[in-house]
Amino acid sequence: xAMTQVPQSLNFELSDDxxxxxxxxREFVEKELWPIAEQVEETDEIPRGAIDKMREMxxxxxxxxxxxxxxxxxxLGYCVALEELGRASAAFTNLLGAHCSxxxxxxxxxxxxxxKDRFMPALCAGDKLACFALSEPGAGSDAANISxxxxxxxxxxxxxxxxxxITSGDVADYASVFAVTDxxxxxxxxxxxxxxxxxxxxxxxGPKDRKMGLFGSHTCELIFQDAKxxxxxxxxxxxxxxxxxxxxxxxxxxxxxxxxxxxxxxxxEKSIAYAKERVQFGKPIAAKQAVQFMxxxxxxxxxxxxxxVYHGAWKADSGERFSMEAAMVKRYCSDMAIxxxxxxxxxxxxxxxxxxxxxxRAYRDARILAIYEGTNEIQRMIIAEELLx
Amino acid sequence: xxIVVAVKQVPDTNAEKTFxxxxxxLNRSAIENVLNPFDEYAIEEALRCKETLGGDTTxxxxxxxxxxxxxxxxxxxxxxxxxxxxxxxxxxxGSDTMATAYLLALALKHIGxxxxxxxxxxxxxxxGIVPAAIAEHLRVPALTYAKKLEIKASAVxxxxxxxxxYARVGSQLPAVVSVTKGINEPRYPTxxxxxxxxxxxxxxxxxADIGADLARIGEAGAKTQVESFTPVGARARGEVFVASDxxxxxxxxxxxxxxxxxx
Numbered sequence: 095x096a097m098t099q100v101p102q103s104l105n106f107e108l109s110d111d112x113x114x115x116x117x118x119x120r121e122f123v124e125k126e127l128w129p130i131a132e133q134v135e136e137t138d139e140i141p142r143g144a145i146d147k148m149r150e151m152x153x154x155x156x157x158x159x160x161x162x163x164x165x166x167x168x169x170l171g172y173c174v175a176l177e178e179l180g181r182a183s184a185a186f187t188n189l190l191g192a193h194c195s196x197x198x199x200x201x202x203x204x205x206x207x208x209x210k211d212r213f214m215p216a217l218c219a220g221d222k223l224a225c226f227a228l229s230e231p232g233a234g235s236d237a238a239n240i241s242x243x244x245x246x247x248x249x250x251x252x253x254x255x256x257x258x259x260i261t262s263g264d265v266a267d268y269a270s271v272f273a274v275t276d277x278x279x280x281x282x283x284x285x286x287x288x289x290x291x292x293x294x295x296x297x298x299x300g301p302k303d304r305k306m307g308l309f310g311s312h313t314c315e316l317i318f319q320d321a322k323x324x325x326x327x328x329x330x331x332x333x334x335x336x337x338x339x340x341x342x343x344x345x346x347x348x349x350x351x352x353x354x355x356x357x358x359x360x361x362x363e364k365s366i367a368y369a370k371e372r373v374q375f376g377k378p379i380a381a382k383q384a385v386q387f388m389x390x391x392x393x394x395x396x397x398x399x400x401x402x403v404y405h406g407a408w409k410a411d412s413g414e415r416f417s418m419e420a421a422m423v424k425r426y427c428s429d430m431a432i433x434x435x436x437x438x439x440x441x442x443x444x445x446x447x448x449x450x451x452x453x454x455r456a457y458r459d460a461r462i463l464a465i466y467e468g469t470n471e472i473q474r475m476i477i478a479e480e481l482l483x
Numbered sequence: 484x485x486i487v488v489a490v491k492q493v494p495d496t497n498a499e500k501t502f503x504x505x506x507x508x509l510n511r512s513a514i515e516n517v518l519n520p521f522d523e524y525a526i527e528e529a530l531r532c533k534e535t536l537g538g539d540t541t542x543x544x545x546x547x548x549x550x551x552x553x554x555x556x557x558x559x560x561x562x563x564x565x566x567x568x569x570x571x572x573x574x575x576x577g578s579d580t581m582a583t584a585y586l587l588a589l590a591l592k593h594i595g596x597x598x599x600x601x602x603x604x605x606x607x608x609x610x611g612i613v614p615a616a617i618a619e620h621l622r623v624p625a626l627t628y629a630k631k632l633e634i635k636a637s638a639v640x641x642x643x644x645x646x647x648x649y650a651r652v653g654s655q656l657p658a659v660v661s662v663t664k665g666i667n668e669p670r671y672p673t674x675x676x677x678x679x680x681x682x683x684x685x686x687x688x689x690x691a692d693i694g695a696d697l698a699r700i701g702e703a704g705a706k707t708q709v710e711s712f713t714p715v716g717a718r719a720r721g722e723v724f725v726a727s728d729x730x731x732x733x734x735x736x737x738x739x740x741x742x743x744x745x746x
Contacts, residue, residue, distance in 0.1 A: 111681050114557050118672045152674035165674035175674075 106404075112174050115167065119178035122151055127182035134185050134310035135455055148186070148220065153179075155218030156194050157349070158202055162214030169345065169410035173352035173403050180356025183452075184459035185310025187353045192261035192311075193217070195346035196467070197224030200270035201289055203345070204330035204338040209289060213268065225266035227257035227290075227316050228339050235472050237272075238281035238336060242318060244273035244288060249325055251275075251288065253296070253318040259466075263314040264299055266292055270342070271318070272335050279333065287335035289327040296321030307458030340417075346467050347420040348410060351403045351427035354463055355396060358431045361438035361456060362392045368442055379441070388437045395434060399427040418480040425473035428463035435460045484540045484634075484656075486529045487596040488564065489587055489617065490522040492548050492555040493607040507709040508577070509607065511549075518555040521602025523562075523669035524662050529600050530563045531667065532634055541565045543594065547575060547586055553685065560680035561672025568594050568686040570693065577702035580608065584616030586700060589693040591621060594686070598639060599659040603628060614661035624654035627661045 108116065126147050134140050148154065157172040158164025167175070172194075179187050198217045201209060201224075216222040233239040242255025253273055260269070269290050276284040290297065300315030330338050366389060369380035379385045406423045409416040435456045439446040446453040464470045494500055494514040501510045526544070533540045544559040544567035546552055556567045570590050578586070591599060599618075604611035618625030629641035630649060640653035644663050672680070690697065698704055722739065726732030740746045 110554070110557060111677055114554070114561055114672065114680070115674065115677050118558070118561065118677060122671050150673065151671055152676075156674065160675075160678070166678055167674065 108174065112167070112171055115171060116174050116178055119151075119175055120181070122147075123178060123182045127179075127186055131183040131452065131455075134183055136309075138309045138312075140185055140189060140310050144186075145189075145220075148190070153190055154193055154220030154223075156190070157199065157345070158194070158214065158218050162202075162210055163218035164214075168407075169348060170404065170407040172349050173407040176349045176352040177356035177359075177400070177403070180353035181360040183310065183455065184308050184357070188261055188308055188311035189223075191346065191350065191353070192225050192266070193220075193223050195349050196226035196342050197262070197266065197268070197270055199345055200226065200287055200338055200342040201329050203341050204287065204334070205289065206326075206330075209327065209329065213289065217268075222267040223262060223265055225260050225262040225269045226342070227260050227263070227269045227271045229259050230256060231258050235469050237339065238285070240272060240274060240285065242271070242273040243277075244275050244286060244323070246275075246325075247322065250322045251286075251325060251328075253288065253290070253321040253323055255318050257316040257318075258300075259303065259313045260316050261311060261313050261466075263316050264302060264312045268292060269316060270329060270338075271316075271323075272339050273318075275332055275335075281336040283333040285335040285339075286332050287329035287338045288323045289329055290321070290323050292316070294321050294323065306461060307455065308462060309455075343468055344417050344420045345410070347424035347473075348403060348406045348416070350463070350467055351399065351406070351423035354427035354431035355400045355403055357456060357460070358392070358396050358399065358427075358434040361435050361453070362389065362396060364451075364453070365389060365392065365438045365441045368445075372443075385441055388441055392434045392437050395430045399423075399430045402426060418477055421468075421473040421476040421480075424468065425470045425477070428470060431463055432460045484532075484536055484538075484597045485543065485595055486532055486540065486598045486600060487543045487545050487591060487594065488522070488525045488529045488559070488600045489545045489591075489613070490526065490555060490559060490602075491519045491546065491605045491607075492516040492552045493519045493605050496520065496606050502712050506577075507712060516551070516554065518558050519602055519605045519607075521604055521606065521664065522559075523602075524664055524666050525600040525602045526559050526562055526564060527667045527669040528632055528662050530670070532598070532632070533563075536634060543568060543596075545569075545587065545590055545594070547571070547583060547590070556685055557677075557680050558672055560683045560685075561677040562670055563676055564683075566684045566686070568688055570688045570690070572690045574690060574697060574701050577705060578700045579705040579707045580610045580612045581616060581706050582700040582704050584613050585620055586690075586693070586695055587613070588617045588620030589695055590688055591617065593688065593693045597656050598634070599657070601659065601661045603661045603663055614659055618659035621657070621659065624658045625661075626652050626654060626658055629660050629662045630665050632660060632662065632666065 130141060130144055152165055155164035156175055160166035217224055228237055230240050244251040244253050269292055271288045271290045272285055273288060274284055275286040296319045298317040303313045369385050370378050372379045402423045406416050406419040409419055439453050439457050442451055442453050445451050495517050498514040503510055529542045533542050542564040544556055544564045546556055547570040550571055556569060560567060570586055601614040614627055615625040626641045628644040630644045631642040633640050637656050638653055639656055639658050641660060642649040643652045724732060724735040726735055
C-alpha cells in the first residue's frame with residue numbers, strides 16, 4: 095500500500111507540553127493523592143497538606159488564561175489534566191471541578207475585566223475557592239425555573255432564596271450565584287449571574303448533605319436572606335445570567351467527561367491486573383472468555399469516550415460551537431464510567447465489594463456522574479434540540 | 484553564578500528491559516524513557532541554590548541523548564531550570580562511561596559553568612563514575628555524595644555521605660558536585676512551569692561544536708566492552724520452616740541465620 099500517498103489531515107498526537115503535563119500529573123496522582131485516598135474516604139476530608147500540594151502544582155488555575163495566573167493550557171490541556179486527575183479519588187476532581195470547571199469558570203467566561211482582575215489571581219493560585227450555585231430545591235433539571243431573587247437596592251442587589259446541593263459550598267470563599275432579576279422575563283432576560291462573597295452578611299451555609307459517595311467532597315445549601323451584593327459584582331450583563339450558566343456548563347461537561355475517561359481507564363488497569371493474578375479453576379481468570387469479553391468492552395468504551403472528549407476539546411479550542419458535542423461527551427462518558435466500574439466490580443468479585451480494593455468506592459462515586467452538571471436526560475434534550483433545529 | 488546540571492534519560496525503572504543480541508546494547512527505543520531519578524535531586528538542589536543566591540544565578544540543563552531525549556530536558560525546564568544544552572549525534576552511540584564524561588566535559592567547557600551538579604549515578608548503568616570523571620577532564624575538584632550543599636561566596640561546602648556519618652568537604656568554585664538521594668525532595672514540574680518550558684531555549688550542540696575527537700567516542704573509543712549478557716534467573720524459592728510452637732520456630736530461624744553467618 096502506498097501509505098505515503100495518504101494526505102495527513104488529522105493528528106492525534108498530543109503536543110510535547112501536554113505529554114509532559116500528562117506524565118507529571120500521573121506521577122503527582124500516584125505519589126501524592128493515591129496514598130491518602132482511603133484516609134479521605136474514612137475522614138470525609140481532604141487533608142490540608144494535600145490541598146497545599148495541589149495548589150503548588152497550579153491545579154486551581156488549570157483552565158484559566160495566563161494573564162490571570164492560570165496555566166493557559168486551553169480546553170484540551172484541561173481535559174488531559176482532568177483525565178489524569180480522574181485516576182485519583184473523586185473527592186479531588188470534585189473540589190477542582192466545582193472551582194475550575196464551573197465556579198470560577200462562569201466569571202472567567204463572562205465577567206468584566208475589572209471583576210477578573212480583582213478575583214481571578216487568587217482563584218488561580220488556589221488561595222480562594224469558588225463554587226457554582228444554580229440548583230434549587232424546586233429547580234434542578236428545570237434550571238430556568240429558579241426562584242432565588244435579586245432586587246435592586248441602591249448600588250447593590252439584595253439576594254433572597256435557597257440554593258442546594260452546592261459542591262464545596264461549605265468551604266468556598268465565593269460563588270457564582272444565579273438569581274431572578276425580572277420574574278416576568280424568566281430565563282430569557284430575567285436571570286442574572288452574581289459573583290458573591292460567601293462571607294457577606296445574610297449568607298448562611300447549611301449543614302453538610304449526607305451522600306451515597308464522593309466522601310471528602312461536600313455539598314450543602316447556601317441560604318440568602320437579604321444578602322447585599324454590589325452591582326459591580328454582576329457577571330456579564332443583567333438578564334444574561336442563564337446564558338452564562340449554560341456556557342459554563344458546556345465547558346464543565348467536556349472536562350467532566352475527561353474525568354470519567356481517566357477513572358474508567360484506571361478501573362480497566364486494575365481489572366486487567368486482577369484478572370491476570372486471580373486464579374480460579376486452576377488458571378488466572380484472565381484466561382476465561384467471559385472475563386476477556388468484559389475487558390474488551392471496557393477498553394472499547396474507554397477508547398470511544400476518550401476520542402469524544404479530545405474532539406470536543408479540540409472544537410472548543412478552535413473557537414467553534416460545541417454545545418452538542420459537550421452534551422454527547424457528558425452523556426456518553428458518564429454512562430461509560432458507570433458501566434466500566436460495574437464491570438470492574440464484577441471481575442473483582444467479592445473482593446471488589448470489600449472496601450480494601452477501592453472498587454466499591456469508585457462504584458458509589460460513579461453514580462452521580464449521570465446526574466450532576468445536567469442529568470443525562472437533559473443532555474439528550476440538548477442533543478435532540480440541536481439535531482432538530 | 485552559572486549552575487549546570489548534567490542529566491541523563493534512562494529507561495523507565497519499572498519497564499521490562501531487553502538487549503539487542505548483535506550490538507549487546509539495551510533496546511532503548513522500545514521502552515519509555517524517563518529523567519534519571521537520581522538527577523531530579525541535582526536539579527532540585529540547583530533550583531534551591533538559585534533561590535537562595537538570587538541575583539543573576541542561572542540553572543542550565545546539560546544532556547547527551549538522541550533527539551527524543553529532549554523530553555527529559557523539558558521536564559527539567561518545567562521544574563524551573565532556565566535553559567538547556569543538548570549534545571545529540573549518531574556518532575555518540577556505543578560510547579561508554581569514560582567517553583560520556585569526556586563529551587560532557589567538552590560541552591561544559593563550551594557553555595561555561597561555575598558549579599556542575601550531578602546525581603550520584605544513573606539507574607540504568609549504575610556506574611557512578613561520570614561526576615568524578617567530568618571533574619578530572621575539567622581539572623576541577625570533584626565533591627561527591629553530597630547530602631547537604633552550601634555555597635559560600637566563591638566556594639562550595641558539602642556534607643559528604645560516608646558509611647559512619649558524614650565528612651565536611653569544601654573547595655573553591657568551579658567544581659563538580661554529585662548529590663545523593665537524601666539531599667532534598669524534588670519538586671514536580673508545575674503546570675505553569677510546563678507551559679513556560681516551551682519558551683525556554685534548548686541549544687543543540689554537535690560534536691564539531693564542542694570539538695570532540697571522534698577516536699575517543701562511540702564504540703571505537705570505548706575503553707570497556709560488553710562481552711556477553713545473561714538474564715537474571717528467577718529467584719529460587721525461599722526455605723520455609725514449619726514449627727509447631729514459637730520457640731521451636733525461633734530456634735530453626737536462629738540456626739539458619741547462624742549457618743548463613745548472618746549473625
